[in-house]
Amino acid sequence: MLKLYNTLNRKLENFKPLSDGIVKIYTCGPTVYNFQHIGNFAAQIYWDLLVRTLRADGYAVRRVLNLTDVGHLVSDGDEGEDKLEKGAAREGKSVWEVAEFYIEDFLKNYRSLELSEPEVIARATDYVEADMRAVDAMSANGFTYETEDGIYYDTSKFSDYADFARLNLSGLQAGARVGFSNEKRNASDFAVWKFIKPGEKHAMRWDYLGRPGYPGWHLECSTIIHETLSEPIDIHTGGIDHIPVHHTNEIAQTYAISGRELAKYWLHCNFITIDGEKISKSLGNVYLLSDLKERGFSAMDYKMWVLSGHYQGERNFTFEGLEAAKNRRNNWRARVAECYQQSKKSSEASHLGHAQGRSPELTVLDGSTPADFSTTFGQILAAVNENLNSAEAFAIIDNSELSIEDWKKVDELFGLRLIADTPDVSDEVYDLIREREAVRVAKDFARSDEIRDELTRRGILVRDTADGPVWQYVK
Ligand SMILES: [Zn+2]
Numbered sequence: 001m002l003k004l005y006n007t008l009n010r011k012l013e014n015f016k017p018l019s020d021g022i023v024k025i026y027t028c029g030p031t032v033y034n035f036q037h038i039g040n041f042a043a044q045i046y047w048d049l050l051v052r053t054l055r056a057d058g059y060a061v062r063r064v065l066n067l068t069d070v071g072h073l074v075s076d077g078d079e080g081e082d083k084l085e086k087g088a089a090r091e092g093k094s095v096w097e098v099a100e101f102y103i104e105d106f107l108k109n110y111r112s113l114e115l116s117e118p119e120v121i122a123r124a125t126d127y128v129e130a131d132m133r134a135v136d137a138m139s140a141n142g143f144t145y146e147t148e149d150g151i152y153y154d155t156s157k158f159s160d161y162a163d164f165a166r167l168n169l170s171g172l173q174a175g176a177r178v179g180f181s182n183e184k185r186n187a188s189d190f191a192v193w194k195f196i197k198p199g200e201k202h203a204m205r206w207d208y209l210g211r212p213g214y215p216g217w218h219l220e221c222s223t224i225i226h227e228t229l230s231e232p233i234d235i236h237t238g239g240i241d242h243i244p245v246h247h248t249n250e251i252a253q254t255y256a257i258s259g260r261e262l263a264k265y266w267l268h269c270n271f272i273t274i275d276g277e278k279i280s281k282s283l284g285n286v287y288l289l290s291d292l293k294e295r296g297f298s299a300m301d302y303k304m305w306v307l308s309g310h311y312q313g314e315r316n317f318t319f320e321g322l323e324a325a326k327n328r329r330n331n332w333r334a335r336v337a338e339c340y341q342q343s344k345k346s347s348e349a350s351h352l353g354h355a356q357g358r359s360p361e362l363t364v365l366d367g368s369t370p371a372d373f374s375t376t377f378g379q380i381l382a383a384v385n386e387n388l389n390s391a392e393a394f395a396i397i398d399n400s401e402l403s404i405e406d407w408k409k410v411d412e413l414f415g416l417r418l419i420a421d422t423p424d425v426s427d428e429v430y431d432l433i434r435e436r437e438a439v440r441v442a443k444d445f446a447r448s449d450e451i452r453d454e455l456t457r458r459g460i461l462v463r464d465t466a467d468g469p470v471w472q473y474v475k
Pocket of ligand 1: 028219246250
């Protein structure tokens with residue numbers, strides 16, 4: 001049974017889908033005005049684990065990820081600079097070109113991490129007409145009011161507004177700056193639609209209510225969920241920074257649009273710090289996956305590092321930690337290679353008439369049987385079923401013997417390319433390894449060294465053990 005920590009109740013709960021059909025999941029995606037750093041991708045890795053765990057548990061999943069390609073403001077509130085306009089000014093491009101460029105870059109990196117593709121990747125600009133219908137509905141239901149600069153959500157009309165984030169609204173009201181949008185009725189009210197004033201520079205604009213404007217940034221998620229999945233959905237995911245404003249506002253909007261609850265389970269991941277510091281440009285620690293690659297670490301090494309911890313914990317990234325994750329993955333790959341060698345050995349032994357007397361049908365695995373939690377893989381799956389505890393699952397992998405079938409399932413569950421990056425070597429290489437063993441026994445060390453060098457050129461290291469030579473990939 002899958003257990004998840006639900007922000008809605010601040011409790012670990014047994015996961016029960018809303019219907020027997022498909023588990024509906026929504027993930028708040030990036031604003032595409034800049035490169036996504038490794039901290040941003042950590043969140044995507046955690047939610048990929050969620051999807052893969054549900055699938056391993058036998059659920060069908062339909063997941064939607066949004067891409068915020070419509071300009072929204074640098075702060076969570078309704079003041080400040082527009083992110084896409086900022087990117088466009090910085091790069092001398094149009095806002096549309098900026099969005100296009102960073103979407104492509106995001107997807108390229110996303111795929112390099114072997115993250116399962118969401119069933120729908122929704123670009124916010126494709127849903128602006130639906131946004132207008134949503135504002136119409138909220139207004140018809142009496143949840144909005146108009147000011148000089150936009151249509152605002154009246155949070156006093158939604159009595160549960162403070163519940164999700166356990167907000168102190170009177171404190172918020174008292175703390176609001178004087179003159180902070182003087183037309184706002186409550187400090188927590190927010191724009192669902194912004195008007196563009198005459199002469200105001202704003203490239204992305206749509207006509208609504210007889211004047212140019214653009215959607216408030218919280219709106220797209222409510223709209224996209226309404227259009228693609230239909231609320232209530234099973235699971236909504238995001239970062240903990242989304243709780244007090246963005247997700248609180250999504251819940252409020254959806255209630256005003258349809259009177260329905262938005263999601264049954266809310267999962268929030270914590271931040272990543274780098275060498276103990278917040279990720280920030282001024283500290284020069286905004287690492288991209290390409291920066292890690294330059295230092296000799298693959299996307300898989302980084303994914304391995306992320307999955308060695310828990311999504312709710314604040315994680316501190318260091319290159320020493322990444323090195324350890326890389327070594328651990330290489331060790332697992334060496335164990336995959338050993339599985340090939342063992343099966344090679346036993347098939348050779350049986351050819352020579354030295355079969356171990358094991359009846360072959362006992363080793364046939366039937367993938368259609370349900371997960372058996374007494375097996376090694378069953379224990380691994382049971383660990384991730386405990387609120388996605390991949391760290392515990394990794395410890396089980398470190399300390400158990402896994403068959404090649406187990407490794408295949410581990411790869412399906414975590415997407416670590418252990419098998420894909422560790423193909424069995426060719427017969428030719430096996431012949432070389434055997435020849436090296438023979439010449440070593442005959443003390444022809446010159447030839448033995450020659451073969452070793454040849455194998456090294458092919459990326460293969462051979463270790464001599466009591467049971468004979470064992471090969472593994474060097475990288
Ligand atoms: Zn969102």
